Amino acid sequence: MKKLGFGLMRLPTAENGEIDVERMKVMVDEFLANGFTYFDTAWMYCNFRSEDATKQALVDRHPRDSFTLADKLHAAYLKSKDDRDGIFNEQLRKTGAGYFDYYLLHDMRAAHEKIYRELDCFSWIREKKAQGLVKEIGFSFHDNAAFLDKVLTEHPEMDFVQLQVNYLDWESDSVQSRLCCEVARKHGKPIVVMEPVKGGTLANLPAGASRLLRQAHPDWSEASWAIRFAAGLPGVRVVLSGMSSPAQMRDNLSCMKDFQPLNAEEQKLLGKVADWVRSGIAVPCTGCSYCTTGCPASIPIPDYFALYNRGDEATAADYASLAGKGGTPADCIGCGACEAVCPQELPIRAELKAVAERFAP
Ligand code: SF4
Ligand code: SF4
Incomplete structure (x- = not known):
């Protein structure tokens, strides 16, 4: 599988604020034409409209075996066990996908894990896989590495994990990207990377940091440095990028079509840039909405x-x-x-x- 995934969370919008499905179609077609296949949506993305748009721009227009689709169940929308099937069936209807290649328990962290446990979501998701409605099961994760170790130890049935990994959070005490990657590898789980550009923060660097990167590679965009960093890490299966325009997509495709990992010197340079950026951010919001x-x-x-x-x-x-x-x-x-x-x-x-x-x- 090519290592770039289309995150359907920050889709292009028209002037009326709705998803610009026609522009999305152009992006979907270009993505597939370049040999990329991984799409990632979720229940509440784009104010609950991402899954409908995915049907219109992707599922209704391309053979089902020409792409893979990930969708997710989020604890915040579960009040009872019945809600699990209620949401899942509605997701199948909205996307028209017939089945999901990847299905995740969304935003795993201590508070949500309690809900997933109490509502027996771990058995439920396994059952979906047994029924053939999901091919691989996993979870996206927002907590520390020790907690990831606990969840993976208790749930070896999980096929993969989705982690927040970027060069700014690599050594962060709260996100613990590096430590979480190490835990995933210890458990032999492939890693899907989310937030490689930290919600756009790493595509809008302070002027001095930006200059440093341009000196090394005048033709590489700031975002492409961040994507290359994540894609080159051991154990990474795919890097999700929430692309909002054809221009952003072309930039991502240009660096990931014939992907080459960063060398040691380039990685060191990103360490310097991370120090620079860290010193200037007041609120580390990723813009996920x-x-x-x-x-x-x-x-x-x-x-x-x-x-x-x-x-x-x-x-x-x-x-x-x-x-x-x-x-x-x-x-x-x-x-x-x-x-x-x-x-x-x-x-x-x-x-x-x-x-x-x-x-x-
Ligand atoms: S504050 Fe920022 S990171 Fe937190 S949910 Fe809102 S947009 Fe996402
Ligand atoms: S911003 Fe204020 S009003 Fe809005 S959800 Fe948060 S606490 Fe409530």
């Missing part, structure tokens, strides 16, 4: 964090312009729904307060 769906105040949370992360460059006028996109940090009622689903476990309420104090004291 899981938090926005359930926000009763409709606050475009990742947009406010992206603005905050721009530091001195960002102005009060930029802040005011975001008000047109929904609620503002001042509208936050402190319900905490956002923090319950944030895979980065960010203290969103406190950070929004800091954003408001910075721009609208």
Whole structure:
């Protein structure tokens, strides 16, 4: 399998905010034409519309055996055991896929593992595989390496794991990308990489860091450095990239079509860039938008964090312009729904307060 996967989480949008399915079709066709086959969607991606768009742009237009599709069950939407089949059957209907090549328990971490255990989701997912409705089972993971070791020890039946791996989080105390990769390899599980560009952070580097990379390879984009880093790691089966435009896709395809791993010198350079970036980020938000769906105040949370992360460059006028996109940090009622689903476990309420104090004291 070629090592680039199409993450269907940040799909191109039209002016009305809906997924631009026609543009998505162009991207899907180009992806397949270049020999790539792995697509990754989930129940709540793109405000619950990713699976429908996947049917329109991919499943209805290409032979089922010309691509593989991953989908996921998320603990946040499970209130009873009946919800497991309710969601799964609806996912089969929405995607029209007939079966899933890969099916994951989404966002495994201590709080969600408890729900998956209490609702017997581990046996349930095994049963889906036995019935032929899923070919491989796994889970995506957002916790520390010790917890990953525990889950994989208790569930050797899992075929693969999906980990957050990028050169910024490689040695991070909280994400523990390197340690998690080591645990997955110890258990002999192939790794699917998510967030290789850390929600776009590694495609928008500070000027000095960007200059360093351009000096080494003037023709490589910043994102392509990040993708190459992840794809070259031992045990990695595929690297997911949430591509939002044909241009982004072409950039990814150009580096992954005839993939060559980074050499030792290039890896060392990324270590320097990581130090540089780390020193400048205020809120390590990846822009996944899981938090926005359930926000009763409709606050475009990742947009406010992206603005905050721009530091001195960002102005009060930029802040005011975001008000047109929904609620503002001042509208936050402190319900905490956002923090319950944030895979980065960010203290969103406190950070929004800091954003408001910075721009609208
Ligand atoms: S705590 Fe604030 S930002 Fe988070 S979901 Fe509730 S209202 Fe929205
Ligand atoms: S705050 Fe958390 S859930 Fe929201 S976009 Fe950022 S990383 Fe994702």
